[in-house]
Amino acid sequence: MTKPQIWVAAFLGLFLILFLLEKSTNRSDLQETSTPGGMPQLGQTTQASTxxxxxxxxxxxxxxxxxxxxxxxxxxxxxxxxxxxxxxxxxxxxxxxxxxxxxxxxxxxxxxxxxxxxxxxxxxxxxxxxxxxxxxxx
Ligand code: HEC
The missing domain is CATH 1.10.760.10 (Cytochrome c-like domain)
Known part of the structure; x- marks a missing residue:
């Protein structure tokens, strides 16, 4: 790969990591707001957030x-x-x-x-x- 290509690849990798990190934090939010003993309420959690x-x-x-x-x-x-x-x-x-x-x-x-x-x-x-x-x- 040429130098610019390496940079592009590095940035893409970084974005991917950030994206995945964000996904995983969102998921833990969902768990916190799930109803006791019930399934996380996907559609409603965003509405329930402060x-x-x-x-x-x-x-x-x-x-x-x-x-x-x-x-x-x-x-x-x-x-x-x-x-x-x-x-x-x-x-x-x-x-x-x-x-x-x-x-x-x-x-x-x-x-x-x-x-x-x-x-x-x-x-x-x-x-x-x-x-x-x-x-x-x-
Ligand atoms: C990337 C940085 C950035 C993010 C993220 C961001 N803002 Fe802003 N916000 C600005 C800048 C810079 C201004 C000044 C106006 C401009 O230059 O676009 C501004 C202006 C504002 C204003 C207008 C202030 C005024 O004097 O009327 C409000 C209200 C506001 N932002 C609310 C929010 C809210 C709510 C969020 C999240 C949903 C948010 N901003 C996310 C950078 C950001």
Whole structure:
């Protein structure tokens, strides 16, 4: 293999490992929330998860910080109630790039190398839970 090919192979391997790791952690979440003596309730576990669980499992904390007060990768998201209604916030989470025109977002763009990723593959009910939670953070 040429050098670039080796790099590509190494990256693919790394992603595969991360993917498998994530799978296995998800599975242990399922077990924790299974009903006593019953089968893990696959369809319902995601609905039963708390907003905090969702926020950490979706990786929000990796950019916004464990306490959501911001890191080098993303802004503080306490007090977003002043900017968002519940519906708009849910829409934002699904499609952040369509809300980039305000001055606040222009300055975010200048400050953070990465952008807020879209969460449009997440159940809207769960996004609603996250929105409710964020709208309560002072
Ligand atoms: C890869 C890093 C990253 C991840 C993961 C991430 N965000 Fe963000 N988020 C950002 C950045 C950067 C911004 C600033 C806007 C921009 O530049 O896109 C932002 C902006 C926001 C805003 C708007 C803040 C405002 O001032 O209105 C909210 C709300 C938000 N994120 C919530 C979340 C939630 C909830 C999750 C998880 C479901 C999440 N973010 C995951 C990086 C991230």
């Amino acid at each position: 907003p905090q669980d969702l926020i950490s499992s979706l990786g929000c904390t990796s950019c916004h910080g464990a306490d959501l007060t911001g890191t080098k990768m993303g802004p503080n998201i306490h007090g977003v109630k002043q900017y968002w209604s519940r519906d708009n916030l849910i829409n934002y989470l699904r499609n952040p790039s369509s809300y980039m025109s305000s001055d606040r977002f222009k300055s975010y763009k200048a400050k953070y190398q990465i952008m807020m990723p879209p969460f449009n593959n997440i159940d809207v009910k769960n996004l609603g839970k996250i929105a409710d939670y964020l709208l309560k953070l002072k």
